[in-house]
Amino acid sequence: MTAVAPPRPAAPVRRNRPALMGRAPQDTPAGAGTYLLLAVTMLFAVFPLYWMFVIATSNDEALAKLPPAVVPGDRFMTNVEEVFSLQDVFFAASMVNSVIVSVVVTASVLFFCSLAGFAFAKLRFAGRNALMLFVVLTLTVPNQLGIVALYIVMGKLGWNGTLLAVIAPGLVTAFGVFYMRQFIVNSVPDELVESARVDGASTMRVYWNIVLPAIRPALAVLGLLTFVATWNDFQWPLITLSGSDYPTSMVAISDLASGNYVIYRRVLAGAFIATVPLLIMLFIGGRQIVRGIMEGAVKS
């Protein structure tokens, strides 16, 4: 922006209204008002999570307080122990199940989608464009549409009520292929692939030695997004796992909340435990998640 030198002399008059200077908003330093509004927004974003913790650490009376309780209590461990010891909820097992499902699905999505994305981005084969169009079209199909038939299919396979029924439909995603293709097209130079070919490298060697190292950032982004989505999935796990001995943590939480008399400090203690892994992920990989979402936006 320093290149726009000529209008400078007039600047002092306009100094207090930076937007009028023709500066792009992202070059305009935020004022106190912006920070204040952002802080309020952040408060709204954080408060339900914070309050979940408050109730998870309190006794039953905390819920019936006016003005509402906003200071955490000291009963977190008691509540957690109660949640874990409930016989018919299988909470501890459900956390393990959620880890298994999310890890397997994420690993599979990363591997298979990067393979297919690589093929669509850098290899030549008959029908490539038509097949890619097919992938893009399936992106827009709402996933709920096939849920009844999926249940019947899983019934025929005998998988309903087992983790397989939750894992299998998540193993690949059209979005993953699409995202990987975009990234590989832009980040792996054709010349690099060509020269490796000349040196006699096989397709898999190119994938392993050239493509994989180049797409590590994209793997991180897709992995985080897939993990979060799989961990949080509720409708399909509820349908197929309901009443079984292998709930995921989301199904287990909804079990905690069913019945005539719901004890919310337990429900929210369970909910809090199941949220913590994701908060840790956001804390560690937040930068990647933000970048992934924003890059996806510009490209699409």
Added chain:
Amino acid sequence: MSTTRAAPASGRGAAPGRGGSGAAERRLSWRNRLYRFDMRYMPYLLIAPFFLLFILFGLFPLIFNGVVALRNYRLDDPTLPYWAGVENFTRLFGDEDFWNALYNTFGIFLLSSVPQLLLALIVASLLNRKLRLQTWWRVGMLLPYVTPIVASSMVFSVFFSRDFGMANWALGLFGYGSPEAPIDWRADKTHSWIAIATMVNWKWIGYNALLYLAAMQSIPRDVYEASAIDGAGPWRQLWRITVPMIQPIIVFTVVLSTIGGLQLFTEPMLFDPNAQTATGGPNGEWQTIAQLIYKVGWKDLNLGYAAAMSWALFLIILVVAGINTLLTNRLSGGRR
């Protein structure tokens, strides 16, 4: 895959012992064939796992769903005739539950998508400044996005309880409602819709704000330089320059929130203290289509009818997404 890769290595290992030009030739042709296989068929092997898994667990159920919709598929009564023809579809037209759920779904959808996208736009323009700790503001906006909907819906269910609920308490501070006659958020359509829409808005505002922010930052800077001439303030700048410039992404978010909003399931399910009945309130005040599909399929055990309902929902989503795209194109000022 591993066998084809191992082959040339073993070939090479065997060659020196044998010597002779015949072996060398054979080795070459082996390599040649391997190379040709690699070039011609390897791409298909790479995309095969995706297509196999997708066809098996994605595409096939989708098509099979159409067959199920034409059948009498009752888990509790297998004696009915196999085919039902279009009966499941014609039944939809006279089904009061279906129309009620459709009405609820649209009501909640309007209350969630419109404020959601407008607020996201404002948050994005707040983020679109030179900020200290820029990354942390952005990451913070994603807190609701990573929070499980199951967990946040539980929290909001407590917020919106009639007695001792935080929503009623906060509204009371502004002189709305009273402790003697607290708002019963689960007693009528309007209030339950607002409560559920609040959950949806909370979850998605930050995510959409980041999408908008990305688009805002790719607007060429000279557009803003030109706008200084007619003295546009920040607010006018947002509506006159920024919004028309990021129109494609706005359309994209409208389509996304249409697809997601019309399939709303978790929030209305868990807003109900008797979640497992899936009735969305004592008289279906907030039962959405997705919830009704679940109830018909897995509580009433009529999978054929649930499949027909899924198709109806799909058609509705298609039509509404189309209409919304046209509307958004008009409203956000793109005349290209």
